[in-house]
Amino acid sequence: MSHESYELKAEARERVGKGSARELRRNGLIPAVIYGDKQPPISITLNTNDVTKRIHAGGFMTTIVTIDIGGKKIKVLPKDYHLDPVRDFTMHVDFLRVSGNTQVTVEIPVHFINEDKSPGIKVGGVVNIVRHEVEVHCPADAIPEAFTVDLTGAKIGDSIHISQITLPKGVVPVITDRDFTIATIIAPAGGLSGEEGEEEA
Template sequence: MSHETYELKAEARERVGKGSSRELRRNGLIPAVIYGDKQSPVSIVLNTNEVTKRIHAGGFMTTIATIDVDGKKIKVLPKDYQLDPVRDFTMHVDFLRVSGNTQVTVEIPVHFVNEGKSPGLKSGGVLNIVRHEVEVHCPADAIPEAITVDLNGLKVGDSVHISAVTLPKNVTPVIADRDFTIATIVAPAGGVSETEAEAEGTPEA
């Protein structure tokens, strides 16, 4: 999991509509909806500052939360949220109900390790990241914090495909019909310098 689980206090929301939403926001609250798990959607209101703080802390979309709706606790995973484009405060959030066997689709950040052990990068090559995140299917209670890509031994011209990455148990890429590229190591724009080329034992790029 990206972050430890947390709890948000909420109240059931009876009036739904643009006018009531504006009134809520003026009072420091935001409308939200909890749906899924074969149950009726529940409209709620949350404290704007609490939710915005969680969004800016990172890992919001990959961390399970508990929402206390007037004393009833519901486990959820945020699925979507809207920010005001001008003032950067949260306007609305959609939450998905989750249980132990819920499968979810989430985007997991990619972390790269062993840059110092890549001959291509040491000779001046550049890591060209094709995908900063990979969308996966996984159990809601076992969302990976990150996907780790090992750059050890990679040379200029080498690529890292999803097949080269060890994914945790029960985690599968959404794109299943091709071995897609996560990153490549490319020559720098000006080519590899003569000194670096000699050190590598290769002709100048």
């Protein structure tokens, strides 16, 4: 499962537009919108510090959030956010309403383990990461925190494909027409001393 769900306090926002948004930011608030689930969008404001803290904690885009608008609680998933390019503070957030049967499209990070058990890395090879994240369709209430790639036994020339990752039930890659590559083990630029194993099929 992804990071533990949390709650954010919000207020309904009557005025919209650039002038209103600037005024909110001066007061330490972020304009945001909740949409989806065949319901009209709701404009809200959130505390800037609360949201920025959550963004920097990691897993922001893959964690269900409960938005409390004056006692009315709505479950959502962050779909997009904009940062000020100069001052790096949050400018705006879009949230998607979710329910038990909502399917979402998210990017899941890929983690690599057991590099010390890879013959290819032991002789100087390196992991060439082709995809740091994999985009998948999955239930909103069952978003994986990460995919783990075990490098045990990986040799120079080996490729790790999506088929080698055990995906949780209901999780399907967006790319379905090929067994795409996640990473490869490649020889270092200076070459290797000694011989490495042949590439596996």
